[in-house]
Amino acid sequence: MVKITDEMLLSVEKPGRYIGNEINVVYKDAHSIDIRFAMCFPDVYEVGMSHLGIKILYHEMNEREDTYCERAFAPWPDMEKVLRDNKIPLFSLETREPLCNFDMVGFTLQYEMSYTNILNMLDMSGIPLLSKDREGFPFIVFGGPCAYNPEPLADIADFFVLGEAEEVINEILDVYKDWKKANRSRVEFLDEVSKIEGVYVPSFYNVEYKSDGTIKSRIPKKEGCKNIIKKRIIKDLNKGYSIDKMIVPLIDIVHDRIMLETFRGCTRGCRFCQAGMIYRPVREKTVNTLMEYADKLLKNTGYDEISLTSLSICDYSDLKKLIFGLIEKYKGDKVGISLPSLRIDSFSVELINEIQKVRKTGLTFAPEAGTQRMRDIINKGVCEEDLINSVTCAFESGWSKIKLYFMIGLPLETMDDVAGISDLAYEVVDSYYKVPKDKRKKGLSVTVSTSSFVPKPFTPFQWDAQDKIDTLMEKQYFLKDKIRDRRITYNYHDSKTSFLEGVFARGDRRLTKVLIKAYEKGCKFDGWREYFDYDKWMEAFKECNVDPSFYANRKREYDEVLPWDFIDIGVSKRYLVNEREKASRGETTPDCRIKCTGCGIAKFIEDGECFNGANFSKVHENK
Amino acid sequence: MERILVKFTKINNIKFISHLDTMRTLNRAMRRAGIDIMYSCGFNPHANISVAAPLQLGIESVSEYADINIQSTVDLKKFKDSLNNALPLGLKIVEAVKIEGKKPSAMGSVAAASYSIKMKAMKTTEDEIKKVIENIMSQKEIVRLKRTKSGEKDVDVRPFIIDIKYVDLCEEELSLRLLLRTGSRGNISPQMVTEIIEDFSNKSICNAHSIVREEIYAQKNEKLIDLCSYLLGE
Structure with a gap:
């Protein structure tokens, strides 16, 4: 000690x-x-x-x-x-x-x-x-x-x-x-x-x-x-160990609330998203299980807020029953319910409106890309109309602060697609003014954030070249120039950090010595802007005679042996290749709750059944 | 509704959490203990707990006070025990009393607090130390830069020092007892007093390494009475 x-x-x-x-x-x-x-x-x-x-x-x-x-x-x-x-x-x-x-x-x-x-x-x-x-x-x-x-x-x-x-x-x-x-x-x-x-x-x-x-x-x-x-997975999240207490810190932390995990996996099939592939198949906890554990967690922690977590919470098949069940049960105890990640549809805005009766702070939407062409390439199954309907609904319900998340540097992206980000932001502003004055709240503020796309293993884009730092910066300045409106704020991520992330995301064993060298030069807390030192990193690559752009900016062929090929996540390489080809053609792939898209995970799980019995009412309602 | 005054300790490592973190921790302990606290009305309902005098991070206390408003009648012993089961090590309810009738709030009653402090005293004697204290106490004015809500300004803090008492000197460790004005009508932090002692002793007394708040007082006529007795009307 x-x-x-x-x-x-x-x-x-x-x-x-x-x-x-x-x-x-x-x-x-x-x-x-x-x-x-x-x-x-x-x-x-x-x-x-x-x-x-x-x-x-x-x-x-x-x-x-x-x-x-x-x-x-x-x-x-x-x-x-x-x-x-x-x-x-x-x-x-x-x-x-x-x-x-x-x-x-x-x-x-x-x-x-x-x-x-x-x-x-x-x-x-x-x-x-x-x-x-x-x-x-x-x-x-x-x-x-x-x-x-x-x-x-x-x-x-x-x-x-x-x-x-x-x-x-x-x-x-x-x-x-x-x-x-x-x-x-x-x-x-x-x-x-x-x-x-x-x-x-x-x-x-x-x-x-x-x-x-x-x-x-x-x-x-x-x-x-x-x-x-x-990879190993739990077959049924309703069985086996489930967390019924958690450490409650004495000091304020980033997410200081109960995290109630509702399901794992995602069926949307966005082509940029690693989580959407590696966490397959979708496995839900039942409303009964969740109500039981919410009760235990509230009693054991003393928290007064529950955050329903998952990759895309609005896909939980019994979301209304869960949320209204929780609200009804704990309305006397002043327990708040929050939904961390939102997909764009008016259903989710209505739902949020229902659970956040007080304090309308801000709403975040993630269209991910600025044009329909680009959203089809990445298979983000939403259209402009969805976004405009949702923000209109939000403005009508009393929100006036909207955040929009996008990525730049996506495969096949053109400057028109980048310009589309700013166009979309202006349309959101327009839709605010279309709401009658007496129905909307004062103080419109739209925040546009772009992160720089990092190709990740086990996604259809795992073979693609990441945009070079200069290209990313050019796109950021282009947007900065295009967005000149006091109602719109534009934020973007540091592209040097994204580059380094890209190197290590798809790196191989030869990077260990670079990592150690950079550490010896004093690199630490690289995710914190005040500590990230790009020049030291570049020195380390040079001294180790390793070219970082070999990992980040190089396009791979389909038949190249990738460093992670020996890992079986259940989603087949054939499926990823096919998805990448469809991206080039601008073709979308449906949500696999609607129709099995043959990713291979059904074969991977021994009993061969996705979703273990979840009901899909919600998805069918939408389509 | 019922008003309960609790007296609690904040000792050992838990002194390293801030006042706000302490409030949050108390609030969650109430919830875990299943105590029916009253909530404030308004946009962001919060539990009706109010701590009499915020304690700075790093300072221990053996008598903190808080007003807690609860919805229904409780058995005080059960209240205390269940709350203590839910509190982290170092935070402990030592007393819980019902406050009946129209009484001022604990926070509004605070007039002074006493502290026992330990400092390092090098190459000095009991007599010299006592002279330093006398010197401080005989000053008409001691001006210090104080941070307030509206910025920094020079303030005469001498009236806020009610008393400094020599307790003991043992192997260069000096124990003192401070009685200081506390609360909205005049306040000085024990750290500022230890800095004044450092200055007046030309740094032969320095390094306040332990500060413990011993008691919080209200004032009745010219007398200081501990908060609990004061609010119980004894």
């Missing part, structure tokens, strides 16, 4: 980040435990504690009597300095135990720009950065969405978990417990754990490259290594 003095805590910003002691935190006698697991989020406390996944795994692991799961987050640089100056290793919040004394240290990979923070957290713990140097130290395990391209972290990880970790974690812990009792070698554990479906041990494979730098082949180093790693 490390000693953190009051003086140290008083010298840093927000000391509440480091004190633990929250509501529902788990305390166990660490000495009577077989396995100590440190669950880490490579960002600051307020961000990490807003993530539902680590809360689920924390409580699920702590259900086991033989395991004690604790948490650690990236200390903010002021605290890092205090710890390093006093030679204090990074510690867990529960028992203030240095991470190097744990059996396993797990990191969730939520975004590529957090990778340097992982290295920093390992270094602060005194744990060697490379797996091969880690004899006598904890096993480092990675999971989360970015693990679907594990290769840039291949030399750092001891192993990866692909898919939903709740489904696998108990198998891993069982194997570990046996291994620890038998007092066997490190590689013997990796051997054993690699036999579990969904577990990938990168050190068991060699990668050979062609002279043009692309991958020639992956070769298992020994017999018995799986050629294909299948």
Whole structure:
């Protein structure tokens, strides 16, 4: 246990980040435990504690009597300095135990720009950065969405978990417990754990490259290594472990409310969206299950707000019944219901109007692209009329602040498509003035935000070149110039950050050394504008003799071996190729609740049935 | 509706959360304990809990006070126990009393607070320390820059220091007791007083490493009475 003095805590910003002691935190006698697991989020406390996944795994692991799961987050640089100056290793919040004394240290990979923070957290713990140097130290395990391209972290990880970790974690812990009792070698554990479906041990494979730098082949180093790693999923979310309590932080965090997970997966098939592919198939929780867990969570946390989470909440098949059920049941208790992500249809505006009787702050819509041509290419199944109807409905209901999300740099994009973003914003302004003066609220404000498209693995655009930084900036300036209206604000993302994200999203093993080099140069908190240092990154690429644009800006052929090809997410490559071809032709693909589009996931799940019995009334009503 | 005055502690690591975070934590504890709190009317209903005097981050307290309005009658012991079960370590209700009749709010009653502080005293003696204190107390005026809602301005803070008492000096650790004006009619933070002590001692007394609020007082005629007794009308 490390000693953190009051003086140290008083010298840093927000000391509440480091004190633990929250509501529902788990305390166990660490000495009577077989396995100590440190669950880490490579960002600051307020961000990490807003993530539902680590809360689920924390409580699920702590259900086991033989395991004690604790948490650690990236200390903010002021605290890092205090710890390093006093030679204090990074510690867990529960028992203030240095991470190097744990059996396993797990990191969730939520975004590529957090990778340097992982290295920093390992270094602060005194744990060697490379797996091969880690004899006598904890096993480092990675999971989360970015693990679907594990290769840039291949030399750092001891192993990866692909898919939903709740489904696998108990198998891993069982194997570990046996291994620890038998007092066997490190590689013997990796051997054993690699036999579990969904577990990938990168050190068991060699990668050979062609002279043009692309991958020639992956070769298992020994017999018995799986050629294909299948992701793991929970078949029925209504069965098995479900979270009924969660840690309630003592300080304000980014998402400080109950997150009630309604379903996983998405049937829309937007071609840019990785989540829409990797989380298939759609699995819903029933209204009864959700009502039951909402009740437990409210009682156990004391929160007064429930956020219904999923990839696109308005697709939940019984949404009205769920929302009105919750409102009716908790109207005396002042519980608020919120919907985080909105698709454009007037139904959702009416619904929001119903649940937010007070304080009409702002409404966010994501048309994603400015022209119908572009929206067809990305298969975002909405049209301009949908948007205008929805915002009109919003203006009529008393909203006057609208946010619109778009992407620039999408495949096949022309300047006309970029111009379409500004045209659409002006049409939203026009539709405000079409609402009679006495019916609309004063103070119209339209915020247009563009993010820069990053092609991701396991999407139909995984072969496409990302726009170069200059091209992205040209498009941003073009829009900035075109949007000259005090009622419209235009925001855009830093294109250098998007470029680096693009490099690591589709990178391979050769990036590990660049990552370490950049870290050694001082790169950390790359997702935070005040810390991101593009020049240092470019120096690191140069010194390692790695060309970043090879990964970000190069168009791949369909027959190229991609670094993540050995992972089976259930959606077939054939389907992705077909979707990419349809994009070129501007053809759309229907929502798969209407008609099966043959993505392959039905074959992947043993019983062969998508949706496990959800009813689709909502989608059919719409079409 | 019933008004309950609670006295609670905020000690150990929980001193590192802000006043707003403390309010939020109290509110959620009430909800977990299943206490029927009253909610304010208006656009954004919030629980009817009001803490008598905000405590700055980093300062501990063994007697914080809050008014809580609840909907229906409760058994006070049950109220206290269930709330304590729901509170995090360091926050603890030590007393809960019903306030009947027309009484001022806890917040509106605050006139002063006492603190015990620990500072480092190097190369100095009890006598010298006492002289420093005497010197401070004999000043007619001590002007300090104070941050207010309307910006920063120079204020004579001397009237807000009611008393500084020497308690003990042990291996360079000096214990003092401060009695300071607190609340809307005049307020000085204990940190500012420790800075004044640092200045008047030429830094031979420095580094206030522990500050604990011991009691909060209301004023009746010329006498200071602890908030609980005052509101109970004793």
